Amino acid sequence: MPARGPRAQWEDISSYSQGERRGSAPKSWELRTSADLRIVVTRRFGLEGWYLLSEGFDCRQLNDDVEEAKLEAIRLVRERLVFLLDSLPPEPSKGDKRATNRVRKGR
Secondary structure, eight states, X not given: OOOXXXXXXXXXXXXXXXXXXXXXXXXXXXXXXXXXXXXXXEOOTTOOSOEEEETTOOOEEOOSSHHHHHHHHHHHHHHHHHHHHHTSOOOOOTTOHHHHHHHHHTO
């Protein structure tokens, strides 16, 4: 297993129109991990609250509080990753060449 890098930090990735001030409250937050996992918590035009945008998710409404929304987004993505990992077949043992061959043929 590769060494773990520093923990990812939330970053303001808000874009602003010409009429908006740069000092406005952030509208989009991104958490990008060293494993190329990207989690975005954002506002949606015309809708109240915060929404999750991430691979494998439809746009999903989160808590109205941004800090709670970030925690909820991480929890949801973790649950999804565990589900995806649990759906994989078991890893073949190192001494079982037949199991390795079956995995290779299945590609």
